[in-house]
Amino acid sequence: MRLVVLGGGESGVGTAILGKKKGYDVFVSDFGKIKNNYKEVLALNKLEWEEEQHTEELILNADVVMKSPGIPDKSPIVKLLKKKGIPVISEIxxxxxxxxxxxxxxxxxxxxxxxxxxxxxxxxxxxxxxxxxxxxxxxxxxxxxxxxxxxxxxxxxxxxxxxxxxxxxxxxxxxxxxxxxxxxxxxxxxxxxxxxxxxxxxxxxxxxxxxxxxxxxxxxxxxxxxxxxxxxxxxxxxxxxxxxxxxxxxxxxxxxxxxxxxxxxxxxxxxxxxxxxxxxxxxxxxxxxxxxxxxxxxxxxFQGVEHRLEKVLKIQNVQYINDSKATNTNATFFALDSMTTPTVWIVGGVDKGNDYDELMSLVREKVKAIICLGVDNHKIMNAFSNVVDVMVETTNMTEAVRIAQSLAEKGDTVLLSPACASFDLFENYEERGKQFKAAVQNL
Known part of the structure; x- marks a missing residue:
C-alpha cells in the first residue's frame, strides 16, 4: 500500500511516521520548503520526501493520500488526485x-x-x-x-x-x-x-x-x-x-x-x-x-492559553494584552467586549472575508486609537475611519508597540487582537504574539 503525504509540516510528518510503522510505502511531498527540524525527523525515520514541487508520477500512484489542512481542495494536485478517484483524507x-x-x-x-x-x-x-x-x-x-x-x-x-x-x-x-x-x-x-x-x-x-x-x-x-x-x-x-x-x-x-x-x-x-x-x-x-x-x-x-487574552505586562499603569490568536472578527468581538478601560487596538493582517460591522458598537464605546498592522489595511481604515479619531498604519510590530505606548495614557489598555490571519508579516499567530510580547518587554 502506497501512502502519499502532501505537506511536510507537523501533521504530514506525524502521518508519515505512523504510515511507515503500519507497513505503508510512504512518500512526503511539499510544494513549499520543509523546515529543517522536520527534514531531520524524515531522515531519521528513513522516509522519502521532496520539497518545492509535487512530482506527479510519485504522487498519482498512491493508494491513499493524506492532505495537510493548509492545502486547499482547489490546488491542482488535489484536483488531479480526486479526478483519478484516489482517496484524499485528513490526518485525523x-x-x-x-x-x-x-x-x-x-x-x-x-x-x-x-x-x-x-x-x-x-x-x-x-x-x-x-x-x-x-x-x-x-x-x-x-x-x-x-x-x-x-x-x-x-x-x-x-x-x-x-x-x-x-x-x-x-x-x-x-x-x-x-x-x-x-x-x-x-x-x-x-x-x-x-x-x-x-x-x-x-x-x-x-x-x-x-x-x-x-x-x-x-x-x-x-x-x-x-x-x-x-x-x-x-x-x-x-x-x-x-x-x-x-x-x-x-x-x-x-x-x-x-x-x-x-x-x-x-x-x-x-x-x-x-x-x-x-x-x-x-x-x-x-x-x-x-x-x-x-x-x-x-x-x-487553570492558567489559560498563550496568545489568547494573555496579560503581558503593566507599564506606567497601561496594561498590554496579547490576543494574537484572534484571527477572525468574532474572536476580536470577545476581546473588545471584555475591555473595561479605554483601549488602543492593534489590528490587521490577512483578511479572510471579515465583516467589521459587528465590531462597530464596541469600537465606538471602547477604542480610542487603532494601529493597523498589515500589508493591506484599506478595509479596516474604511470601516473605522469615521468612528475612531486616531488611525495609524505600520508593517512592523516593534513600531506598532511603540506607537501604542505613545498613544496610551495611564489606566488604558493596549490590545493586540488582529481579527485577521498573520501570514502577510508573520509565520503564524504564535510568532506574531511572541514578537508583540518581546516588543512590550523591550519598552
Missing part, C-alpha cells in the same frame, strides 16, 4: 483508523483552543492518561504511532473535518459558529457550517454532542438536521433541562442525573465567552466521571 481520519481509544473532538469558530486545553487539563487532573492533539501541539498521528495514551482530546478545525470519512468522536463539542475561513469555502457560510457539523456525522446513540444553545446557527442546523448522538446544550441565557445553564452567577450542570455547581467568580478565566468554555469542558469532565472536587479545583486554577 488516517490516524483514527489505527486506534480503538476514546476521543473527544472539539470544534467551533472561537474558544476551541481554550476549551480543548481546559478539557484536557480537567481530565488530566482527574487522573486519566489522555493525549492532547489535533490543531494543537504534537500531531495526532505521531502520538498514535508512539502509543502512549489511552485516548485523546482533539482540537479540530473545519479543514481537518473536511477530510474525515469514518472518524467519530465519543464526545463532540461545538463551541460556537461565526464566519471564518470563508476564502476556503467559496465565501459561502453554509459550506463552512456543514464542515463544522461533520464532527457529529458518524456519531451513534452511545455518543454525545455538547453545544452552545445560545448560538443561532447551531440551533438552526440542529432543527433541520438530525444527529444520532445524545445532545447536551449549555446556555448563558436560559434554563436547559439536561445540560448546563447559569443562575444567580452560578454554573449549574445536570448530566446523567448528576448535578454540579460552581460560582462564576471562582473561575480562573475571565469573560462571558470563558464561562461558556468552562461549561463545555465541565460537561466533558462529568461524562468522563471526573470527581466534582477535581473539576471545581481545576476550573479555579
Amino acid at each position: 481520519e488516517f490516524a483514527y483508523r489505527f486506534m480503538d481509544y476514546k476521543t473527544i473532538g472539539i470544534t467551533g469558530s472561537n474558544g476551541k483552543t481554550t476549551t480543548t486545553m481546559l478539557t484536557h487539563y480537567l481530565i488530566k487532573q482527574g487522573g486519566l492518561n489522555m493525549g492532547l492533539a489535533g490543531n494543537i501541539g504534537k500531531s495526532f498521528a505521531w502520538q498514535v504511532a508512539e502509543n502512549k495514551h489511552e485516548g485523546y482530546v482533539l482540537e479540530l478545525s473545519s479543514f481537518q473535518l473536511d477530510g474525515i470519512e469514518t472518524y467519530s468522536p465519543n464526545i463532540a463539542v461545538i463551541t460556537n459558529l461565526s464566519p471564518d475561513h470563508l476564502d476556503r469555502y467559496e465565501y459561502n457560510y453554509e459550506l463552512y457550517i456543514e464542515a463544522k457539523f461533520r464532527i457529529t456525522m458518524n456519531q451513534t446513540k452511545d455518543d454525545y454532542l455538547i453545544y452552545d444553545a445560545d448560538d443561532e446557527e447551531i440551533n438552526k442546523w440542529l432543527k433541520k438536521n438530525k444527529t444520532k448522538a445524545k445532545t447536551i446544550p449549555f446556555s448563558l441565557s436560559g434554563k436547559v433541562k439536561e445540560g448546563i445553564y447559569v443562575k444567580d452567577n452560578t454554573i449549574i450542570s445536570t448530566i446523567n442525573k448528576e448535578e454540579f455547581t460552581m460560582p462564576i467568580n471562582e473561575l480562573s478565566l475571565e469573560g462571558k465567552h470563558n464561562v461558556k468554555n468552562a461549561m463545555a469542558a465541565t460537561a466533558v469532565a462529568q461524562l468522563m466521571r471526573i470527581r466534582k472536587d477535581t473539576i471545581r479545583e481545576s476550573l479555579s486554577n
Whole structure:
C-alpha cells in the first residue's frame, strides 16, 4: 500500500511516521520548503520526501493520500488526485483508523483552543492518561504511532473535518459558529457550517454532542438536521433541562442525573465567552466521571492559553494584552467586549472575508486609537475611519508597540487582537504574539 503525504509540516510528518510503522510505502511531498527540524525527523525515520514541487508520477500512484489542512481542495494536485478517484483524507481520519481509544473532538469558530486545553487539563487532573492533539501541539498521528495514551482530546478545525470519512468522536463539542475561513469555502457560510457539523456525522446513540444553545446557527442546523448522538446544550441565557445553564452567577450542570455547581467568580478565566468554555469542558469532565472536587479545583486554577487574552505586562499603569490568536472578527468581538478601560487596538493582517460591522458598537464605546498592522489595511481604515479619531498604519510590530505606548495614557489598555490571519508579516499567530510580547518587554 502506497501512502502519499502532501505537506511536510507537523501533521504530514506525524502521518508519515505512523504510515511507515503500519507497513505503508510512504512518500512526503511539499510544494513549499520543509523546515529543517522536520527534514531531520524524515531522515531519521528513513522516509522519502521532496520539497518545492509535487512530482506527479510519485504522487498519482498512491493508494491513499493524506492532505495537510493548509492545502486547499482547489490546488491542482488535489484536483488531479480526486479526478483519478484516489482517496484524499485528513490526518485525523488516517490516524483514527489505527486506534480503538476514546476521543473527544472539539470544534467551533472561537474558544476551541481554550476549551480543548481546559478539557484536557480537567481530565488530566482527574487522573486519566489522555493525549492532547489535533490543531494543537504534537500531531495526532505521531502520538498514535508512539502509543502512549489511552485516548485523546482533539482540537479540530473545519479543514481537518473536511477530510474525515469514518472518524467519530465519543464526545463532540461545538463551541460556537461565526464566519471564518470563508476564502476556503467559496465565501459561502453554509459550506463552512456543514464542515463544522461533520464532527457529529458518524456519531451513534452511545455518543454525545455538547453545544452552545445560545448560538443561532447551531440551533438552526440542529432543527433541520438530525444527529444520532445524545445532545447536551449549555446556555448563558436560559434554563436547559439536561445540560448546563447559569443562575444567580452560578454554573449549574445536570448530566446523567448528576448535578454540579460552581460560582462564576471562582473561575480562573475571565469573560462571558470563558464561562461558556468552562461549561463545555465541565460537561466533558462529568461524562468522563471526573470527581466534582477535581473539576471545581481545576476550573479555579487553570492558567489559560498563550496568545489568547494573555496579560503581558503593566507599564506606567497601561496594561498590554496579547490576543494574537484572534484571527477572525468574532474572536476580536470577545476581546473588545471584555475591555473595561479605554483601549488602543492593534489590528490587521490577512483578511479572510471579515465583516467589521459587528465590531462597530464596541469600537465606538471602547477604542480610542487603532494601529493597523498589515500589508493591506484599506478595509479596516474604511470601516473605522469615521468612528475612531486616531488611525495609524505600520508593517512592523516593534513600531506598532511603540506607537501604542505613545498613544496610551495611564489606566488604558493596549490590545493586540488582529481579527485577521498573520501570514502577510508573520509565520503564524504564535510568532506574531511572541514578537508583540518581546516588543512590550523591550519598552
